[in-house]
Amino acid sequence: MEARFTVFDTAIGRCGVVWRERQVQGSYLPERDENALRARIRDEHPDAGEERAPEPEILALVDGIRRLMAGEAVDLSRTTLDMSRVPPFHHKVYELALTIPPVQTMTYGEIADRIGAPGSSRAVGQALGRNPFPIIVPCHRVLAAGGRSGGFSAEGGVKTKLRMLAIEQGAWIPELAGSTPNS
Numbered sequence: 001m002e003a004r005f006t007v008f009d010t011a012i013g014r015c016g017v018v019w020r021e022r023q024v025q026g027s028y029l030p031e032r033d034e035n036a037l038r039a040r041i042r043d044e045h046p047d048a049g050e051e052r053a054p055e056p057e058i059l060a061l062v063d064g065i066r067r068l069m070a071g072e073a074v075d076l077s078r079t080t081l082d083m084s085r086v087p088p089f090h091h092k093v094y095e096l097a098l099t100i101p102p103v104q105t106m107t108y109g110e111i112a113d114r115i116g117a118p119g120s121s122r123a124v125g126q127a128l129g130r131n132p133f134p135i136i137v138p139c140h141r142v143l144a145a146g147g148r149s150g151g152f153s154a155e156g157g158v159k160t161k162l163r164m165l166a167i168e169q170g171a172w173i174p175e176l177a178g179s180t181p182n183s
Contacts, residue, residue, distance in 0.1 A: 003048040005041050007034065008062050010069040011167060012160070015135065017065075018045045022057050023082040026132045027065070029154040065135050071167050073102040076136045089117070090127040097128065100141045102168045107143050108150065121145075129153040140164040 003020040013030030016037055025045060031037040042048060054062055061079055068074040077098040083091050092115040100106055108121035108128075117123070128139040134154060140161045144150035152161035 003045050004052040004054075005045065005048045006051055006054050006058070006062065007037060007041075008066065010066050011071075012069050012163060015065060015069075016041050017054070017058060017062060018048055019054075019058050020082070022055065023080050024058075024061065024133060024136065025082050027134055027136050029134050029160065031155050061136070068102065068135065069164070069167060071170055073168075075101065076138075079133075079136050081133055081136065086132070087127075089115075089123065090130065092117075093124050093127040094131065094133065094137045097131075097137050097139060097142060100138055102138075102141075105141045105143050105147075105165070107145055109145055111142060125150060135164075141168075 001021050003018050003025050005016055005018040007014050007016045009015075010030075014034050014037055015030060016028035018025040018027075018041060026041075028037060028041060031040055038051070053059075057080075061076065064074045064076050068076065081094075083094065086094065093111060096111050096114055097106075108124040111124045112118055112120040115124075124142075125144075128142055129151065130153075131137050131139045134140070140152065142150065149158045149161060152158050154160045156163075
């Protein structure tokens with residue numbers, strides 16, 4: 001079965017999801033524009049074919065992402081992810097990151113310690129920078145030591161990360177989250 005994808009509106013912009021047989025192959029944060037988002041999806045998933053209306057399970061995920069990015073505490077950790085192309089170390093990092101609930105954060109070092117790789121906080125950061133499932137695997141909830149923001153590889157960089165955290169925490173900081181949830 002070929003992969004399918006959909007692009008949808010959220011409070012942070014147009015996001016995307018790619019799936020095959022009810023397994024999420026990838027999720028996408030907004031790009032500079034909608035065309036760039038679709039181009040990235042097609043580039044990373046050349047077998048995705050045309051954009052399709054999501055099946056019920058994927059539609060529920062899309063709704064969950066929309067609600068989460070609108071400030072609702074939604075748990076996406078039970079999403080079925082295809083991690084077959086994910087290296088073992090990254091898999092451990094993503095599995096642990098999935099356990100971080102909305103509004104809470106962990107540090108790169110805490111994740112390294114909890115997966116049994118103390119001292120590998122830089123490698124944890126690199127794994128999260130390659131996260132194929134952003135929002136679902138909440139890499140935006142992982143901070144540097146001392147509560148510093150650390151990096152973020154999505155369009156907009158750290159500003160996007162801080163905006164997502166602000167939305168989840170209900171802190172509508174105009175320069176980070178926009179003046180309303182729909183901005």
